[in-house]
Amino acid sequence: MSESILNVQNLSTRFFTSEGQVNAVSDLSLSIEQGEVFGIVGESGSGKSVTALSLMDLVESPGQITSGSIEYRKPSLAEDLAADYPDAVDGEFVDLLDVPESIWDSLRGTSFSMIFQDPESSFNPSLTVGEQIAEAVEVQRRASANPRSTRARTGGDMYSFSNYLVSGVLPSKQFVTDDSTDRAVELLEQVGIPDPVERADQYPNEFSGGMLQRAMIAQALAGEPDVLIADEPTTALDVTIQAQILDLLSDLQAETGMTILLITHNLGVIARMCDRVGVMYAGEIVEQGTLEDVFDRPVHPYTKGLLGSVPDLDTMGDRLTPIPGNVPSLLDHEMDDRCYFADRCPKAMEACLEHPSMNEANDSPNHEARCVLTDLTYSEDLALPADYFADDASPTDVRPVAGRDADSQAVDTATGRSVASDSPPSEGANSGETNE
Numbered sequence: 001m002s003e004s005i006l007n008v009q010n011l012s013t014r015f016f017t018s019e020g021q022v023n024a025v026s027d028l029s030l031s032i033e034q035g036e037v038f039g040i041v042g043e044s045g046s047g048k049s050v051t052a053l054s055l056m057d058l059v060e061s062p063g064q065i066t067s068g069s070i071e072y073r074k075p076s077l078a079e080d081l082a083a084d085y086p087d088a089v090d091g092e093f094v095d096l097l098d099v100p101e102s103i104w105d106s107l108r109g110t111s112f113s114m115i116f117q118d119p120e121s122s123f124n125p126s127l128t129v130g131e132q133i134a135e136a137v138e139v140q141r142r143a144s145a146n147p148r149s150t151r152a153r154t155g156g157d158m159y160s161f162s163n164y165l166v167s168g169v170l171p172s173k174q175f176v177t178d179d180s181t182d183r184a185v186e187l188l189e190q191v192g193i194p195d196p197v198e199r200a201d202q203y204p205n206e207f208s209g210g211m212l213q214r215a216m217i218a219q220a221l222a223g224e225p226d227v228l229i230a231d232e233p234t235t236a237l238d239v240t241i242q243a244q245i246l247d248l249l250s251d252l253q254a255e256t257g258m259t260i261l262l263i264t265h266n267l268g269v270i271a272r273m274c275d276r277v278g279v280m281y282a283g284e285i286v287e288q289g290t291l292e293d294v295f296d297r298p299v300h301p302y303t304k305g306l307l308g309s310v311p312d313l314d315t316m317g318d319r320l321t322p323i324p325g326n327v328p329s330l331l332d333h334e335m336d337d338r339c340y341f342a343d344r345c346p347k348a349m350e351a352c353l354e355h356p357s358m359n360e361a362n363d364s365p366n367h368e369a370r371c372v373l374t375d376l377t378y379s380e381d382l383a384l385p386a387d388y389f390a391d392d393a394s395p396t397d398v399r400p401v402a403g404r405d406a407d408s409q410a411v412d413t414a415t416g417r418s419v420a421s422d423s424p425p426s427e428g429a430n431s432g433e434t435n436e
């Protein structure tokens, strides 16, 4: 088993809205191994994107990471920061929540990159695609050419304060050189764009959706990131193009050895791409393990529900099976301190009225579920009465929280169908998703 590159512990991200505190991500722990594809799956509004944005330090006001640690393994970074930030460094790991934000932000693009469902948001319409990729290349080059003292000798690190300044403040275009333009063309070629020289001179609106998606991937690769976070990277594309983009990601991973965190609604995408998977519900990971652990031997009734009645990797459809009931409100004052899934769970028992911890599942060391069924066998005697939750704010009362109208469309309150389609849920409220 290889080493982990990212250890997230007890991460919580909240939005402080006029309607109250939204617990978008709660007590989330996961560990991603170097070179693997880790998938996150879950219904709309379960906190997948906010998790991704949290890892990139892209959560915007009124959102805030309120607790936890994000430990990133980068020996040279750890060595360089050990003297100034001893509390943040643990061996080869650096807790990104324990170093100045400027340092964390300088890792964006170089250590961590992100691609989105909607490539338009990553490109400025008034600059050519080539210029924008060249700019990303240049930002990375300048950063690595201005390392902090000790880095000059060991070379190759790009997290200096100057990088922060370059990426945050300086206008585009100014830094594009012949070299970086050549590299941009190489990157376009690497992501399978035909006629890359001509394409580099075109504007984003001259690209098809699939081609722009490739260009966004090229842009994300410009800084040679260790970790690529892909949030629904193929959801907006038609099936053939989806498959091509997934193949591209696999090929690039094989070439570069990068680690991928892949967020998707699509179970087929998870099954095809991921080594391990985490299932999110109501801001928490409720089950995680290897693909086989989670898909072939699920323990949490939510996971089973999503997979449908035939949890079989080979015959499974691409879509999440709709589960009766609605995703819960994540407003703190509307959340009871119980299992958040209990009101929709076919196996809800009295024990579920207490919030479950994450427990080992199936005696398999890396398979965990946040469910009493890890230790308890379901029995009718222990079951909650069928109408137990009937008096709660009925599911149809669940309103989307501020700024997320998309979620109201994502759940059909009349049928209680949760989002299972490939219709792109708009991420407009997360304006942090636009790259600078």
Ligand SMILES: Nc1ncnc2c1ncn2[C@@H]1O[C@H](COP(=O)(O)OP(=O)(O)OP(=O)(O)O)[C@@H](O)[C@H]1O
Binding pocket: 015, 017, 022, 023, 024, 042, 043, 044, 045, 046, 047, 048, 049, 050, 051, 061, 062, 063, 265, 330, 401, 402, 403, 404, 407, 410, 425, 429, 430
């Ligand atoms: N800017 C914001 N202000 C307030 N609440 C927000 C904001 N952004 C996200 N949220 C809330 O955080 C929760 C998690 O949202 P998130 O976008 O992470 O869900 P998701 O799992 O990515 O869903 P989808 O599959 O629809 O993309 C939701 O309840 C959402 O309403």
Ligand code: NI
Binding pocket: 048, 049, 050, 231, 427
């Ligand atoms: Ni999302």
